[in-house]
Amino acid sequence: MPVIVLEARDFTSPLFLVRTLEVLFCCTALSLVASLEHEELNHLADHNTFKIFCMFTWCFFFTLTLLIHILSIIQFHSLIPISWKNLTMTVAVLGAxxxxxxxxxxxxxxxxxxxxxxxxxxxxxxxxxxxxxYIAESFVLSTQAQEQRGYMGSMPGVLKILQLWGGCQMIPLLVEVFILADRVHWWQLWASGVSCGFCVFLSAVTLVVILGDFARRCLLPFDRFLAGFSLIGVLLYMLATVICFTKILQLRGHGPSAPTKNMELVIMETVVSSITLLAYTVDLAFSIKQLCDRSHV
Incomplete structure (x- = not known):
C-alpha cells in the first residue's frame, strides 16, 4: 500500500498546528527539567514523587502525540487496528x-x-x-461531526476520561501521603489505594474495549457493563472521599502541630476524589437513562 502524505494546505490546518505546538511544548518542559543541575534538583527532592509524575506525564504525552502526529501526516492510521477517532479525542482530552x-x-x-x-x-x-x-485540540475535535469524534467525544466518553484522570492523580497523592504519613492510619491509605487502583484498572479496561472496538465481543451487553462499572466507581469513590474528609478532621484535631504539607496533600486528595466521584455519579445517571430508553424501545 503506498504511503499518502498530507497536501500542502493540510499543514496549515488548526489540527496540525496545535499538535505541533503540543509536541514542542512537551519537549521543552521535559528537556528543561531533565537538564536541571544537581543543586536545582535538590530543591525538588522533597517532592520526588510529584517530580516523577510530571516527568512521566510530559514524556508519555510527548511520545504519544508525536506518534499520532506522524501517523496523521503519512495517513497510515487506517492500517492500525484501533478506533482512530476515539484515540485522538482521548489523547486530546486526557492530555489537557x-x-x-x-x-x-x-x-x-x-x-x-x-x-x-x-x-x-x-x-x-x-x-x-x-x-x-491540548485544550485547543479538544475544541477543534469537538467541532467535528459526531461520527468523526466517536464515542469518546460524547459526554459519557469525556466523563470516562475524567474518571481515568482522577485515578491517575490519586496515585501520586496517595504515595506522597504515605511517605509523610505520621498522623494518618495505615488502613485509610490501604482502603483509598485499593479503591482508586481498582477503578483505574476498570477505566483502563473500558478504554481498551472502546479503542479496540471490542464492545460487540463482550460476554455481557456493553451498556450494562458500563452501568455496573459506574456503580462500582461511585461506591468506591464515596469510600475514598469519606476517608479523605476523615483525614482532614484528624489533622485539624491536632491543631497547629499538624504538618502543613500533610494538610495540603490531603486537601488536594479530597478535591480530586470529590471531582472523580461527581464524574462517576453523572456517568451512572447517563448509563441508567440509556438502559431505560432501550427498555422502552
Missing part, C-alpha cells in the same frame, strides 16, 4: 487534564523554596502552554 495537573503541581513544588532558578520556572510556563495546546 494531565497537563493541567502538571501545571498546578510543578509550580507548587518549586514555589516551596526561596531560591528558584529560571529553568524550573520556564518548565512550568511550557507546561501551561502545553495545557492550552
Amino acid at each position: 487534564l494531565m497537563s493541567l495537573s502538571t501545571s498546578v503541581v510543578f509550580p507548587w513544588i518549586i514555589m516551596d523554596h526561596k531560591n528558584i532558578s529560571p529553568r524550573p520556572v520556564a518548565a512550568a510556563a511550557a507546561s501551561c502552554l502545553t495545557t492550552l495546546a
Whole structure:
C-alpha cells in the first residue's frame, strides 16, 4: 500500500498546528527539567514523587502525540487496528487534564523554596502552554461531526476520561501521603489505594474495549457493563472521599502541630476524589437513562 502524505494546505490546518505546538511544548518542559543541575534538583527532592509524575506525564504525552502526529501526516492510521477517532479525542482530552495537573503541581513544588532558578520556572510556563495546546485540540475535535469524534467525544466518553484522570492523580497523592504519613492510619491509605487502583484498572479496561472496538465481543451487553462499572466507581469513590474528609478532621484535631504539607496533600486528595466521584455519579445517571430508553424501545 503506498504511503499518502498530507497536501500542502493540510499543514496549515488548526489540527496540525496545535499538535505541533503540543509536541514542542512537551519537549521543552521535559528537556528543561531533565537538564536541571544537581543543586536545582535538590530543591525538588522533597517532592520526588510529584517530580516523577510530571516527568512521566510530559514524556508519555510527548511520545504519544508525536506518534499520532506522524501517523496523521503519512495517513497510515487506517492500517492500525484501533478506533482512530476515539484515540485522538482521548489523547486530546486526557492530555489537557494531565497537563493541567502538571501545571498546578510543578509550580507548587518549586514555589516551596526561596531560591528558584529560571529553568524550573520556564518548565512550568511550557507546561501551561502545553495545557492550552491540548485544550485547543479538544475544541477543534469537538467541532467535528459526531461520527468523526466517536464515542469518546460524547459526554459519557469525556466523563470516562475524567474518571481515568482522577485515578491517575490519586496515585501520586496517595504515595506522597504515605511517605509523610505520621498522623494518618495505615488502613485509610490501604482502603483509598485499593479503591482508586481498582477503578483505574476498570477505566483502563473500558478504554481498551472502546479503542479496540471490542464492545460487540463482550460476554455481557456493553451498556450494562458500563452501568455496573459506574456503580462500582461511585461506591468506591464515596469510600475514598469519606476517608479523605476523615483525614482532614484528624489533622485539624491536632491543631497547629499538624504538618502543613500533610494538610495540603490531603486537601488536594479530597478535591480530586470529590471531582472523580461527581464524574462517576453523572456517568451512572447517563448509563441508567440509556438502559431505560432501550427498555422502552
